[in-house]
Amino acid sequence: MQTAASAPHKVSRPRADALRNRERIVTAAREMFVECGADVPFDEVARRAGVGNATVYRNFPDREALVREVVCSVMDRTSEAAEELLAGAGDAFEALERFAHTAAEQRLGALCPVLSTAFDQHHPDLEAARVRLEALVARMMGRAKAAGQLRDDVDLGDLLIGIAQLSRPPAGTGCVNVDRFVRRHLQLFLDGMRAPARGSLPGAAVTVEDLRAN
Amino acid sequence: MQTAASAPHKVSRPRADALRNRERIVTAAREMFVECGADVPFDEVARRAGVGNATVYRNFPDREALVREVVCSVMDRTSEAAEELLAGAGDAFEALERFAHTAAEQRLGALCPVLSTAFDQHHPDLEAARVRLEALVARMMGRAKAAGQLRDDVDLGDLLIGIAQLSRPPAGTGCVNVDRFVRRHLQLFLDGMRAPARGSLPGAAVTVEDLRAN
Amino acid sequence: MQTAASAPHKVSRPRADALRNRERIVTAAREMFVECGADVPFDEVARRAGVGNATVYRNFPDREALVREVVCSVMDRTSEAAEELLAGAGDAFEALERFAHTAAEQRLGALCPVLSTAFDQHHPDLEAARVRLEALVARMMGRAKAAGQLRDDVDLGDLLIGIAQLSRPPAGTGCVNVDRFVRRHLQLFLDGMRAPARGSLPGAAVTVEDLRAN
Amino acid sequence: MQTAASAPHKVSRPRADALRNRERIVTAAREMFVECGADVPFDEVARRAGVGNATVYRNFPDREALVREVVCSVMDRTSEAAEELLAGAGDAFEALERFAHTAAEQRLGALCPVLSTAFDQHHPDLEAARVRLEALVARMMGRAKAAGQLRDDVDLGDLLIGIAQLSRPPAGTGCVNVDRFVRRHLQLFLDGMRAPARGSLPGAAVTVEDLRAN
DNA sequence: TATGAATGAGGCTTCATTCAT
DNA sequence: AATGAATGAAGCCTCATTCAT
Secondary structure, eight states: OTHHHHOOOSSOOOOHHHHHHHHHHHHHHHHHHHHHOTTOOHHHHHHHHTSOHHHHHHHSSSHHHHHHHHHHHHHHHHHHHHHHHHHSOSOHHHHHHHHHHHHHHTTHHHHHHHHSSSOOTTOHHHHHHHHHHHHHHHHHHHHHHHTTOBOTTOOHHHHHHHHHHHTSOOSSSOSTTHHHHHHHHHHHHHHHHBSSOSSOOSSOOOOHHHHHTO | OTHHHHOOSTTHHHHHHHHHHHHHHHHHHHHHHHHHOTTOOHHHHHHHHTSOHHHHHHHSSSHHHHHHHHHHHHHHHHHHHHHHHHHSOSOHHHHHHHHHHHHHHTTHHHHHHHHSSSOOTTOHHHHHHHHHHHHHHHHHHHHHHHTTOBOTTOOHHHHHHHHHHHTSOOSSSOSTTHHHHHHHHHHHHHHHHBSSOSSOOSSOOOOHHHHHTO | OTHHHHOOOSSOOOOHHHHHHHHHHHHHHHHHHHHHOTTOOHHHHHHHHTSOHHHHHHHSSSHHHHHHHHHHHHHHHHHHHHHHHHHSOSOHHHHHHHHHHHHHHTTHHHHHHHHSSSOOTTOHHHHHHHHHHHHHHHHHHHHHHHTTOBOTTOOHHHHHHHHHHHTSOOSSSOSTTHHHHHHHHHHHHHHHHBSSOSSOOSSOOOOHHHHHTO | OTHHHHOOSTTHHHHHHHHHHHHHHHHHHHHHHHHHOTTOOHHHHHHHHTSOHHHHHHHSSSHHHHHHHHHHHHHHHHHHHHHHHHHSOSOHHHHHHHHHHHHHHTTHHHHHHHHHSSOOTTOHHHHHHHHHHHHHHHHHHHHHHHTTOBOTTOOHHHHHHHHHHHTSOOSSSOSTTTHHHHHHHHHHHHHHHBSSOSSOOSSOOOOHHHHHTO
16 A cells, blocks of 8 residues: 555554545534534434444544544644744734634634533643644734734733634524624724724733633 | 412402513523523423423413513613613713623623524514614614714624624633623724724625624 | 322322322333343333333433332332231241242342442432341341251341342243242252251351442 | 364464454453343454454354354353263262352353343254253262252252352342352252252252253 | 423434445 | 444433323
8 A cells, every 4th residue: 555655653554434534524523513503413413424423433432522623623723824824924913813814714713612511621632722822822912012013901812712702603693604794893803902002991811821711 | 379469359360470470481591591502401491480391381382482582682671771871961982882881791692692593583573672772773873973983884783793792602611701801802892993993894884784684 | 189188298299190100110110120131221111111211211310210119119028028927926937938939029039130230239218128128037037047947157148149049030031930940949048048057058158248248 | 173183284374363263252252241241242342352343243143153152162161070070989969069069160150141132042052062961960960869869859950040040140249259159059059959858849840841941 | 370291203322233445 | 364444223311392180
C-alpha cells in the first residue's frame, strides 16, 4: 500500500474506509448540530452520514465524544484562521474584524448550544483547543489595543462571547438565512469595541478566567 | 376553602381557581423554559406549577399554545416598558438603551430558542404582540434617528435581533450568571449603533418585513 | 365515595385499578423471573401483566425496584409460613423440614439468581425481609438442635443456601417440572443434616454473617 | 487433535496456529461463562482469547457450537476423573464422594445455566459426552449400592442433579467464593444418600431416562 | 373540572452476526 | 485464514398525550 512509507508504524493501519466513515460522521454531525441543535437523534446523524447507527457508537463511545470532536475541529479551524491573520502584517483592528467574521462563519457560536447539556467542559482535548484559540485571540487584541484601536476596558471574553452569541442561529428561524444578518450585527458589536470608547461599560472586562468560571 | 368568602355566588368560585392555575402554569413554564430550554418535560412544568399534568392540557391544548402564551406575555411586558419610556421625556438614545436592557432582563432572548421547533410564528396572538412591540420600538428608533443619535443605516430588526441574541443564555453555561455579561455586551452593541457611524455595515438594514420573512 | 369511611387518610387514595395493575405486574414478574431468569425483557413482563410498558416504569422506577419487590414478597410469604410452624407445637425437626419444603415451593431459590446482576443487596426493604426470615429460621434450627435432631456443626447459612440451590430450576430444562425432583433432593440434604452426624464437614458452619459477607 | 501427528507435512504450520486459537477461545469462553454467566458478549470472549471476533465465528458457526464445546470438554474431564476413580480399588462410597467433589470443582454445575437458553440438548457430541459420563457414574453408584453404602432408592439422576445444583454459583454473589460452601453442602447431600436411609423419599428415583425427559 | 394513571411511539445503546480487507 | 469494521434488530427508558375517576 502506498501509505506504508509515510506511516511505518506497527500500529494496525486504520482502514481507509473506516477513516472515511469517521470523517463523514463528524461532518454530518456538525451540519446537523448547527441546523437542528444538540439533541438531534443519533440515528439521524448516522443516516445523514450514510452509515449504520452502531457505527457512530463504534467511533464515538458516547454522545459527548462526538460533540467534542465536532467542537474541537471547529475551534481548530478557527485557530488556523487566526494564525494566518497574525502572520499577515495588516492593520491590527482589521485583523480582529476578519477573525471575528471568520469565526462566525465557522459556526463557532452555532455549536455552543451543543455544549450546554451535561457536557464535560474540562476534557483535555477541549481545553487544549480552547487554550490555543484563546492565546491567539489574546495576541490579536493585544496588538489592537497597543495600536490604540481597541477599547482598553474589554477583554478576550467580551469578544468571544459576542462572536458566539451573535453568530448563533437567530432562534425561531429554522436556521435559514443564519448568516443573513450575522455580519451586520457582529460589525456593530466590533464598532462598539473600537477606541475611543463611547461610554463606560457596566461590569468588568470579561477575562479568560471568567470564561472558565462557568 | 378560603375563596368561598370572596366569591359568594354560585359559579364564581371555580373560575377563580382556574385562573390562578392558569397563571401558575404560565409562570412555571416561563421559568423552566428560561432555565432548562424548550424541551422541558411537560410533567415537570405541571409539577412546578403544583397542578396535575392533565390540567396543563386542559388550559393549553398543545405545547405550542403554552409556549405562545409565555412568549406573548413576555413581549407584552416588554411593550409596557417601552410605552413608559416613550411617555417619559428623556433623551431619545438613552430611552433606547434603557429599553434594550429592560427587554434583555425580561429574557426576551432567552425565550427565543423556545420558538425554534415547529412553532407557528404567524399565530394571531403572537402577531399582535409583535406588531405592538415593533411599533413601539420603531417609534423609539425614529426619535433617536431624528435626534442624530442613531445611525441611519440600522433598522428595527437590527436592534431586536441584537437584543435577542445577546440576551440569550451564553450556552455551555448551565444558565447561571446569564446576566453577568449581557449588559456589557448589549452596551457595546448599542455603542456600535450610535451615530455617527464608524464604518459601513454589510447587508441592508433589517426591517420589520425581514423579520417576518424568516 | 364509599372508601372514605374505611380509609380516612388525607393521602390520595391509591386508585383501585392502579393497585390492581401493580399487583399484576409483580405477579407476572415473579413468574417470568422464575421461568426465564432475571433478564427477561421488561416489555415482556408488561405484556404478560396486560399493561403498557411504561406502566411498569411508573410503578417501579428501575429494574431493581421491581426485582426487589418480587423478592421481598416471596421472602415475606416464606416468613409467614415459618411463623405458623413455630406457633405449632410439632416435632422440631419436622417443622424444619416442612419449612424447607415450603420455602422451596415459594421459589425462594429460584428468585435468587435475579439478585445476581448489579443489585443492591443492602437495600433497607431487602434487609428487613432477610432479617425477619433469618431470625425465624434461626429459632427453628435452635429448637431442632436443642432436641438433638440437628447436627451441631451446621448453621443458618447452610440450610438457606441448600434450600436456595436445590430449589432452583435445574438449568437446561426450560423450567418445566421444576418441582419434580426438588422435594427428593431437599429431603436428602435435610437427612444429611440430621443428628447424629455421619461424618465431619469441610469448612465451618455458614452463619448469617457469612451470608452477608457475599 | 491427534491428527496433527498423522499429518506432519506441508500444511501443519497454520494448523498449529488455528488449533491454538481454538483452544484459547474455548478456555476463555469457559472462564467467562463461569464468571459472568451465559450471556457474555461474544466480542468479550474474543478479546479475552486474544483473537478477533470473527475468528470465533470461523471456529464456531454459532453460539451453540461454542457452548457445546465448552460443556463437552468439561464433561469429558469429569469422565476422566471418574475413570481414574473406578480404576482405583478404594472404598466404593468414598470414590463416589471424591467424584462428586471433583465434578463440582470442574464447575459442572456452574456451566449448566449456560445450557438453558435455546440450546439443543440432543446434539450428538453432547449426547456422547453425557452417555459416557452417565455410564461411569452408574457404575460407581452400582458399586456403592452393592457394598450397602448407598441408599437403594436413589439413582443416577439424583446424584447428578444434586451435584449440578449445589455446585452452581450461589446467585446473588458475584460468583466470588463459589467454592466456599460447595464442599460442605455437597457433603451433606452425600451423607443423606448414604445407607441406611433415614427415611423415605418423595417421588421416585431419578433415572437417566428422567434426565432425558427434560 | 382536575387529577393520576396508562399508553405507544421514539430515541439511545448494545450485541450477534456478516462483510471487506 | 484472520482481522476489524459495519450492520440491523432488539432492549431499555422517557415523554407527549389520552383516559378514567
